Amino acid sequence: MDRIVIEFIKDLMHDSALQLYVLIGVSAFVDVILQSKDKKKVGKQ
Numbered sequence: 001m002d003r004i005v006i007e008f009i010k011d012l013m014h015d016s017a018l019q020l021y022v023l024i025g026v027s028a029f030v031d032v033i034l035q036s037k038d039k040k041k042v043g044k045q
Contacts, residue, residue: 012018 009022012022
């Protein structure tokens with residue numbers, strides 16, 4: 001990961017309210033990636 005991104009996330013983590021939004025955003029982002037991978041697998045079959 002980019003050092004800038006890591007520092008940005010660390011800054012957000014200092015704010016507990018933003019921390020929740022970051023976790024939700026990351027989990028949603030991961031879900032989208034996993035779904036796109038699953039769709040590619042289905043397409044290959």
